[in-house]
Amino acid sequence: MEDWAEIRRLHRAEGVPIKEIVRRLGVARNTVRAALASDRPPRYERAARGSVVDVFEPQIRAVLALRIHSDLVVVAC
Secondary structure (H helix, E strand, C coil): CHHHHHHHHHHHCCCCCHHHHHHHHCCCHHHHHHHHHCCCCCCCCCCCCCCHHHHHHHHHHHHHHHHHHHHHHHHHC
């Protein structure tokens, strides 16, 4: 997001050419062109996906519940 603002500032306010922005910031030319063409900063969105453990979650919770219960019984005696 900071690069996006810097790219737009350099090009629009200071009139720096795209090739010079590429050199200064160390980003790809297409990145600079995309930043200049977009109206707002890029937004990273990660696709929602489950965990490897999701399949076993009910069994894990059951085991933990039994273990907690058995620990309480031992402490109470």
